[in-house]
Amino acid sequence: MLQMRRTNEQKSATRQRILDAAARLFRLHGIDAVGVDAIMHAAGLTHGGFYGHFSSKEALVAEVATASLARSAARWAKISREESSETARQLIVGSYLAPAHAAAMEQGCMLTTLGSDMARRPEAKSGIATSVRVMLEALERCLPAQGQRQVQASLSTMVGAVVLARLADDPMLAQSFLDAARSELLGEAASPPEAVGHKL
Amino acid sequence: MLQMRRTNEQKSATRQRILDAAARLFRLHGIDAVGVDAIMHAAGLTHGGFYGHFSSKEALVAEVATASLARSAARWAKISREESSETARQLIVGSYLAPAHAAAMEQGCMLTTLGSDMARRPEAKSGIATSVRVMLEALERCLPAQGQRQVQASLSTMVGAVVLARLADDPMLAQSFLDAARSELLGEAASPPEAVGHKL
């Protein structure tokens, strides 16, 4: 019975591997373009075992969306509470608008990598909205003298800038969307020479 | 030979019907979720005829993305040239941030309905970027005292606000993203009682 717990822990570790693989592949190729088979293979398993962990692909999608964005939101909340507002601003806004974030679609914020997709999946929306509210609170804590309304506009700018940067065919145009948003939100002229690495 | 032209016109009208049906269905359900069969049926045809008009589904996708956004861009350009900057601002920014636009996904701006999808389809990106540039020029003409950089941030805000409004589970949260962006860009407090209908 005590050993059973170790087995359960192993199973939930496997489950987490599936979730991580799915989060990565969905962002990289789009949800519909990634099959259960590909996800399980990326997690080092065979496809049949999938239904021991999730009731359907759609259930996985909802959980990936919720969990993945919740992790970002928790990170923002932590930073905004523990760091000075200037440092927090740099870590949150700065890394969101860093070229590294726009480039690394496979680990980019779900609002930008799957935003338009998720709008069509009602089962994922409540989880997403909860995290969005947490992200707004975090931003409100670290953006100087901004009310709720301005903070919402700021998050919109961040999301839109990353989406537009990824749509640009020309790297200069992509960069200029990020720079424009950064200068609007942080008052900086351009991205720093060494951009802060983006974590989720 | 002269009558042939009438036939050709009919064929290109059919082609346009296919493009329109695809543009609508892709936005509504996502590209991968809509089959050639469904598109042709929506255009009043059977699936086999598709390949008389397009070489592949992927070719259709690229053309839909390009043509659909080009139409929006042309409309913005026209408005920004023919109307006073205040009227143009209302027509472009105001209707983009109107609840009707967020609600009508099937005819919403492609940057918001298929933005994250299109980032994964390199063949569509150059057409999209061209239209984005035209849209930036139109915005620069009608937003007061904004340089290129601020205009890019403004377009980012518009795109992000519509994406976030569609992701919200609560209509109040959705509305507040639109209002926040509107007040940021137009200096208005809230959406007017009768929102201007959004055209593409």
Place this chain on the structure above:
DNA sequence: TGTACATCAGTGAACGCGCGTTCACTGATGTAC
């Protein structure tokens, strides 16, 4: 400690289905005389 049994996470063959694409055809329309 050693042996027989139970559990259950993961395997892999199989299913029905809808996809993108092909192709032989049909039948309305336009041309030739």
Place this chain on the structure above:
DNA sequence: TGTACATCAGTGAACGCGCGTTCACTGATGTAC
């Protein structure tokens, strides 16, 4: 004007394929005695 023929947009059956899902199974691990 009337008839025979050519064109070609659109039809619909058929294809191979990969999808999501099911299920009988295996074999490693944990339990009972």
